[in-house]
Amino acid sequence: MFAAASGMAAQQTQLEVIADNLANADVAGFKEAAATFADVRAGSLGLGTAQVGKHPVFAQGKLMKSGGPFDVAIDGPGFFVVERGGERAYTRNGEFARDADGALRNAQGWALHGVQIPSDALAVHVASDGRVSVDTPAGKDRAIAQLRLASFASAEGLRPLGATLFGASDASGSPRLFTPGAHGAPSIAFGMLERSNVSIVESMMQILGAQRAYEANAKGVQAADEMLRIANNLQRG
């Protein structure tokens, strides 16, 4: 009975993970998560299943043209470095907007590290090697900053901070900053956004599978319960 109940719990977790993926399918830079399960046994006795892990899947999302004047995307592995109130986070979401103080901020108010747009700037460009330049009344294409991306020894160990943000952790190791665009390194795509890597069709199929598996496990609980009921009534014959 408890084996079947553990199966129901596992399928519920599975459903929650898929629902979270689906809810964020339209969020730029979102990375889907996958839960993993393994069987639990004591000797030859099967005790059901248990969740053993949950990982973000850092497969590349498709790049799409966006209308935003400060949108950037990473073609390849790596993360943008953003900061807020002295705290640093890492994200694949390059949807930024220019703030009054000249910083490029995302929707949660995290500013892109190391970039300050001069107040007289008319337009901003980001080259594929991360060089940020602006057009001002004084001159065109003036370089103002160099974007650097972060990589981790184990990106899957990153701590999710909600939305599309991740924080460094013991498991991920500390960030290593690198300049994009070099040979073999990921490059920056300006005026583009990375779509989430959630496949809606695949997620729907997973939901159907999880739902059916949940029902089947419930049947197992029911059957075990029924057997106990019969056993309890034995004495009355």
Add this chain to the structure above:
Amino acid sequence: MGSAMRAARAQLEVATHNLANVASDGYRRAAARVALTARGLTVSARTVADQGGIRQTGRPFDLALLGVGAFRVGDEVMRGGAFTRDRDGWLVDDRGRRLRGACGPLRVSAEARIAPDGTVHDHGRIVDRLPLPRGTRIQAGALESSTVNAVDETLAILTAQRAFETAQKTLVAIDATRQKAVNDVVRLK
């Protein structure tokens, strides 16, 4: 009849354990085998070595075995191949146990790739290989799904439930017969 009820119960346990692991990658279903012995019915479970379906995951260190064999992690072997590279470069499973190659635990760079024959390529060199039985291949970037078929297991659950009921009815019938023997036969005298 008590042993028949216990056997039905054991069959149910095997089926529910299977069903609970319908989403456990690398899990191989157990089959219950019922045998009639001098002590009544006994049930033993054995693992069925079917090949599970292969599912692409897009993570480079997810490994699926095509054929027989298993991965060596720590002192154990397991069929599930969801590995990640930890911060020091070791390939570890979800419980943190290190994957062992022929020359010990594997430590690789993020660019390392595992070829179908089990050799581990890192920066253009072969650094180690995963020991595989003859004829078995590895597919990287994919996982082997559980071999449990939910329909079969649901059927097994229903069958076990009915077998339990049948055994119980028989037990009640035998009990009634004995009751008659004890009460009525004695009264006839």
